[in-house]
Amino acid sequence: DIVMTQSPDSLAVSLGERATINCKSSQSVFYSPNNKNHLAWYQQKPGQPPKLLIYWASTRESGVPDRFSGSGSGTDFTLTISSLQTEDVAVYYCQQYYGLPNTFGQGTKLEIK
């Protein structure tokens, strides 16, 4: 199984500041035939199901604010929130869909400083 490891486990950022969450996979999730990284990011607020933010490592899902961006390739990926808003308080998960089983990182809890 591909193990996904996020860092940090928790993060406190001031409103309007940048938040950066990292995700590392135990093997590359870059698939040469389609030239894409099979990596997604989700946001989960308390009492709610996860919400898809980004897939193919950097493609924003429809309706997701452009302050959310994804980057990286191979085994190292980053989710960046350029200017933190109060509604961004949540737990964020990365997920690889390169191979079965689909696996998730352990989550990063983002709070307001």
Next chain:
Amino acid sequence: QVQLVESGGGVVQPGRSLRLSCAASGLTFSNYDMHWVRQAPGKGLEWVAVISYDGSNKYYADSVKGRFTISRDNSKNTLSLQMNSLRAEDTAVYYCAKAMWQQPNSVFDYWGQGTLVPVSS
């Protein structure tokens, strides 16, 4: 608007069985692979199983293989998860989730609200 509504959760004793259902609306259900993903209380997300759009292919996490069975009824727009020989470690909120593509490896673009399954004596 896509809606996924899970049902069937509730307290169950270890070793017993439970069947979860997920009613889908607002989409052409038969076009999409569907997944179950679970989340133990206060923990992260764990993928459980996937069924192809036509029901012909099914894959399971090792933790549930041989005990859980995923199925679907495209005529009723319903996804199911039959859970047998339940263990305490199966305690979780179970989400049904729609796959974005017709592949077992996929992202999940729509999720239900989840149904809680506590396994306890």
